[in-house]
Amino acid sequence: MAATAVAVAVAVGVTAARAVSIPGAASFPDASVAWHPGGPEAAHVTVKHASRAVADDEDDKGDQDAGSADGEAASGGDAPAPASENDPNGPAAMPETPPPPWVVSPEVATARKQLDVFSPAPGGGLFTSGVPTPIVTGGVTEAAFDAHQPTAVDGVYTDRRTIHFSYTNASAYAFPPPVLTITPVGDSSGGADRLTATVEDFVNEPSTRSGEMTLVYRCAAPPPTTAGAAVWPPNATSTVGVTWAVRRDWSLSWAVSKVCGGGDGSRHPHLSWGVVTPTAGDAPFVGIPDSRRAEVTATTGATLPDGDATTYAAGVHDSSTGLYLELAAPAVSQAFAMPAAVSSDDTKVTASIRGAPFGGVLATSRGRVFLHLLYSCAGHGGATLTVTIGVPPWAPLVGSIAKDCGGGIPAGLGVSTSSLVPALPAGTPVVASGIPRNLFASAFAPPAGVHGAGSPPSAAAAAAATVPANVRSVVFVVTNDAAYAHAAHVARVTLGVNPPSMAIASIRYSALGRRGALNPDGEVLPPGTSKTLTLDVVCLATGTATLEVGLVMAGEANVEWARPDEACQR
Secondary structure (H helix, E strand, C coil), X not given: CCCCCCEEEEEECCEEEEEXXXXXXXXXXXXXXXXXXXXXXXXXXXXXXXXXEEEEEXXXXXXXXXXXXXXXXXXXXXXXXXXXXXXXXXXCCCCCXXXXXXXXXXXHHXXXXXXXXXXXXXXXXXXXXXXXXXXXXXXXXXXHHCCCCXXXXXXXXXXXXXXXXXXXXXXXXXXXXXXXXXXXXXXXXXXXXXXXXXXXXXXXXXXXXXXXXXXXXXXXXXXXXXXXXXXXXXCEEEEEEEEEEEEXXXXXXXXXXEEECCCCCCXXXXXXXXXXXXXXXXXXXXXXXXXXXXXXXXXXXXXXXXXXXXXXXXXXXXXXXXXXXXXXXXXXXXXXXXXXXXXXXXXXXXXXEECXXXXXXXXXHHCCEEEEEXXXXXXXXXXXXXXXXXXXCEEEEEEEEEEECCCCCCCCEEEEEXXXXXXXXXXXXXXXXXXXXXXXXXXXXXXXXXXXXXXXCCCCCCCCCCECCCCXXXXXXXXXXXXXXXXXXXXXXXXXEECCCCEEEEEECCCCCCCCECCCCCEEECCCEEEEEEEEEEECCCEEEEEEEEEEECCCCCEEEEEEEEEECC
C-alpha cells in the first residue's frame, strides 16, 4: 500500500522553512507534531499518535533501514563522518547526541485523558441504571472521591460498588486491575483486620471502548471475646484508596469511605427470609424469644428447634420447599455465604440446596433471591431440617422446617355423613383428623400410636343405625380441612362387605355426571375441598352386613371405617 506523505514546515534559526515528508502518515489522521531543536545545523521532527512515532532528521532523508547505522542517526542525532584514508588513528570521535526528550503536545495530553469512571446509579447502587455517579471525569477525579479526603461513603448496608469506565482511544491505555489500599479512619482500631477489599469481575472491552469492575468490601465478623469486652468499635470507618495505572506515564487515583457495621454480632435489620408455600403465600421465618423457648421446655419438656420458626411444614408429597431472601432499603447490597441444611435424623430425611448453592449477592434493586430445599426421604416418619446461611459481618440466618416423609395419619382428612343417610343427622362425624370415630371403627384401621396418630376420640353420640331394607345407598362426604396446609392424595377407594354372602356393594361414580363425586380410582383433594362418596348396596339374603370403606392414601396411613348393621331383606 502506497504511503501518504504529510508536509511539516520546520524553521531552523533564520533558515527558511522546509517541508518534511513523513511516510505512513496516513495511518495517523489525528497525529500531533512536536519540534525538537537539534543544534544550529539540524532539527528533529517527531509525529506522535498514541504510542507510535515517526521521526525524520533534517540531515537524513529517511530512507535508511531500521536497525542500520543510518537508521540510528535518523532516530535522533547526527550521523558520524566517514574515516579519512590518510588518518592513521582512524576516524575522529564524534560527540554523542542525547536522544530527544519525550514531548507530549497539548493535543495528546487531552486525548489520552478522555477517560471517565463512574458508578451506574446515584450513590453507587448495585445493578441499577439511571443518572450515574461520576468518579473520574475527563481524567480528573471528582472532589467527592478525593484520594486523601473522600466524602463519598459506602455505608453499613452496602457491601460492594459497581464501577463502569469508558474512553475514546482504545490504543492509548493499558488496563491492569487497580491496586487497593485500606487506611483506618480515626479511632477505628483493628481497621486492617476489620475490612478487606478486592476488585472482582474486571472486564475491558476495546470494541465498545468501555469496561466495568466491582469493588467488593468484606467486613469481618466480630472475633470471639470475653463477656463485656469491646468487640469492634461502632461504625468503624476506613478509607479505601484506588490507584489505577492506565498508562506507564499516568495513573488515576480516587478513594471512598467504607463503614462496617454489625460489630456486635446482631442480625441484619433489613434482611428478611421465609418460605414460599404452594397455596398460602409467604410464611416468613420469625425469631423465637428466649422466654418462649423456656416456656415450652417447662410445660412440655420439649426443646424447640434452633433458629427462627415458620408456620409452614413440608408435607408427605412436598419434594422441595422454596425459600426466599429479601433485602429492603436503606440497604443496598449484601453477600451471603454457601447455605447448609442439616437434618435432625438422617435415617428419615436429608436435604440439599439449589438456586444459589454456593452463595450469592442480594441487591435491593433486584428483589428476592430464591433457594430450593430438596428433600430425600429414606423412610417413613419425619425430621426437622435446620437451614443456616451466613451473611457476614452480621449474625447468620438460622431457621428450621419440619418435613414429613409419610407413613403417618393424614391429619387434614375428615369424613361425615350426608343428609341422604337415614337415622343419622347430617354431618355426623365418621372420620376426624384421619382417625375413625369409635362408632365407625374398622377392623382394618391402624391402631393408635402410629406416626402422627393420637388416641382415638370418644364414640359418636348417635347410636348405631339400621338402614331400612328399602334403602339401597349410603352417602359420605370426604373433606380435606382448609386449615391443613397440604393436599390429601387419595390413591384409590376400596369397598368390602362382611359377610360377603349377605350383599354386594359398589361405588356410584360417573366422570361426566358427578362432578362433586370422589373418583374411586384416585384423586387429589387440595385444602378446603369436599367430595361425596356414594355406595350402592344389593342384598343377596335377609340379615345385616357391615360395609368396610377404605381410602388408600399415597405416602400416608390409609383411612378406613365401617358402616355396621346394613339391613338386608329378601
